Amino acid sequence: MKILHTSDWHLGQRFYDQERHQEHALFLDFLLQTLKQEKIELLLICGDIFDNANPSRQAERLYYDFLLRLSSLGHCQAVIVAGNHDSASHLEAPQRLLKAFNIHVVGALSDDHDDALLQIKSKTPQDPGIWLAAVPYLRDRDLRRAVAGERFDEMEQRTKQGIIQSYATLASELQQRNHDNAPMLATGHLTAIGSSLSDSERHIHIGTLGSISAAQFPTAFDYIALGHLHRPQKVGGCETIRYSGSPLPLSFSEIKHDKSLRIISTEQGKIEQQSITIPRFRCLLTLKGSATELQQQIEALTAKEQLTPWLELVLTDSELAANDLKMLHECAKTCQVEILKIGLARQDAPITHLKESDRSIEELQPEEVFQHRLEHYQGRISHETLRGCFQQLLNRLHEEETL
């Protein structure tokens, strides 16, 4: 059976205020074409389908149009699990309707695990298909209840144990059902240790210490399809625990690496994997130099991609002069590119040495701002505890997706 693993579509994402609709539409065309060519029988989408809990109507339409086209292929089922950006209930609302189209949606893990334990049958005779633990992003409140007086490190430990326990329970429940000894797979949306973060990802599950490592996933799973990190990668050197990565670069920090889809085949009980590079639909580029150098670089650009290039300009001059800005914008207009962001080059000094005027608040991560504030705090509560509480608040905020 051939399975395609993807995640972190972030439909409806706005990139510096620009809607990504066109790129997403082109990606979904490419995905459908791949599903067809590779004769994929199961599509796994491992969370963050939408960019936020209340996506635009246009993003929803793109999603449902895609699902309709997927089901018209006739040979491909889908399993969709929620990520931290998705609203579990929003995703699950059409659950029963979509089931009629062989599309299984899991927004949150139910107590009886019934929705999450799936047998996926293959149309090929003699192929035992697979058993799947369709695990969505496990919200803090699903994993543990707050206990009065609990210290931060205790809470963190309990969250981590909660995740490990959930996977262990699901693995043993699957094993009990798996009489044919078919391959067993799992999904997940979390940060696993041994993987690297980019600008547009956030620590979830209370910082990195709360995340689990490759060795803490049950060995019963032949492949674990993860979402949340945007760069395709394996976890802690383990070939069968992988992030597919996002199909589109979601920030300028993600443009250095190719985006891909992961294909897993389970023929004769052996797991084989292959990666398919997703074409770039839009040139995203960071250019660095003085205003004059930047102008020359823009004029020399030759983008082959279908959509208008988007640029981030990093000015090495000491200040942003109004004339330079005007000149660069005019140049961009003539060359048919769009400048989404212009900033002064960051100094390499650590945050404590930067004056407040050097960087705008938008450029700072919330953790950095808090750290900065902490350095001026001399009360009796330890910095570690305060940082922990702050991280937990941030976490809750991201979970609720009120952003």
Ligand SMILES: [Mn+2]
């Ligand atoms: Mn995520």
